[in-house]
Amino acid sequence: MTSLSEAYRNDPITDNHITPLDFDSLDKVPESHLWTQPLNNDVLDSLIPVIDLKDPNAVNLIGQACETWGMFQVINHGVPSELVKKVEFESRRLFALPSDEKCKVLRPSNGATGYGSARISPFFDKCMWHEGFTIMGGSCVDDAKVLWPHDYQTFCDTMDAYEKQMKLLTRNLLLMIFETLDVTQEEINWATSAHDSQGALQLNSYPSCPNPSQALGLAPHTDSLILTLLHQGGVNGLEIFVEGLGWSQVEAVEGAFVVNVGDLLHILSNAKLPVICHRAMVNRSKHRISVAYFHGPAVESRLAPSSKFQSPCFKSMLVKDYLSLKSKHFSKALSLIRI
Numbered sequence: 001m002t003s004l005s006e007a008y009r010n011d012p013i014t015d016n017h018i019t020p021l022d023f024d025s026l027d028k029v030p031e032s033h034l035w036t037q038p039l040n041n042d043v044l045d046s047l048i049p050v051i052d053l054k055d056p057n058a059v060n061l062i063g064q065a066c067e068t069w070g071m072f073q074v075i076n077h078g079v080p081s082e083l084v085k086k087v088e089f090e091s092r093r094l095f096a097l098p099s100d101e102k103c104k105v106l107r108p109s110n111g112a113t114g115y116g117s118a119r120i121s122p123f124f125d126k127c128m129w130h131e132g133f134t135i136m137g138g139s140c141v142d143d144a145k146v147l148w149p150h151d152y153q154t155f156c157d158t159m160d161a162y163e164k165q166m167k168l169l170t171r172n173l174l175l176m177i178f179e180t181l182d183v184t185q186e187e188i189n190w191a192t193s194a195h196d197s198q199g200a201l202q203l204n205s206y207p208s209c210p211n212p213s214q215a216l217g218l219a220p221h222t223d224s225l226i227l228t229l230l231h232q233g234g235v236n237g238l239e240i241f242v243e244g245l246g247w248s249q250v251e252a253v254e255g256a257f258v259v260n261v262g263d264l265l266h267i268l269s270n271a272k273l274p275v276i277c278h279r280a281m282v283n284r285s286k287h288r289i290s291v292a293y294f295h296g297p298a299v300e301s302r303l304a305p306s307s308k309f310q311s312p313c314f315k316s317m318l319v320k321d322y323l324s325l326k327s328k329h330f331s332k333a334l335s336l337i338r339i
Ligand SMILES: C=C1C[C@]23C[C@@]1(O)CC[C@H]2[C@@]12CCC[C@@](C)(C(=O)O1)[C@H]2[C@@H]3C(=O)O
Pocket: 004, 008, 112, 118, 119, 120, 121, 134, 199, 200, 202, 221, 222, 223, 224, 225, 292, 294
């Protein structure tokens, strides 16, 4: 059976902007990273609700937030805060390595895992103020052994434990979402299966930047899979685009995860749940780390709006074919499969 990382192998990234920059040595934003359009004009305060999972009304609140925004934050989610701190510590340890060390685990152009720029980089003229490290399907040990031949176990154990927690929380959140979204049991199984599901951990690093109004951490995008859980590390940076209003900050709430609907859940819900366009901004004084967990279904499985909808507004296709379309057409992928 094809795995998520194998699915990405068929769509090599041609120009992947992986020319590592020694961000810390720069006192101005170089031409390669200089975004000319105004980036931080009048950002709105947070609109996204923070939902306490212990609230007896949590299911309804989650349902409402998903329908309105395709995004919410969760607290009292049961993921130990010590584990989250360890993940952040290990991520900082990785990104603090010298460039030539990190480049030993550079994501190959036809690969999905390792160190490098975001997959969406080739769609933009300018580079992002960002470095990433992607882990999926057991890639962690191989890469960590290269980075720390005698001291890789802590990194791997931490990431493995975190991924397990993310899987559990994602499943619980999806089950809550499906309590308010009318889909079949088979479709719930497709989205939540513990055996067939595929996940990826993305460690994001946004070094402090001499002129944050000229640089962009992560360019506007929607996440491709079913659901994303993001730890913002206590430093603001995530923004969402709200039609008619503009960019709005998603406040970094201590101990919370930002949860957002991905393209595949948007399709399953026949566009009833919106998929929100978001970006990451950078900061003058703080080196921001965020950690995203992406949850997806089996890549060989079929994707379509729930059969409960009389008039499906998206074509049916294999998950791997949708991911391939997204790799080639990025933000146009959803409109290309619209009926
Ligand atoms: C499973 C995945 C989702 C992701 C592509 C990836 O293979 C691993 C990295 C993820 C990420 C993180 C930054 C933003 C994003 C759009 C990107 O370029 O790489 C997402 C991808 C996605 O959701 O499509």
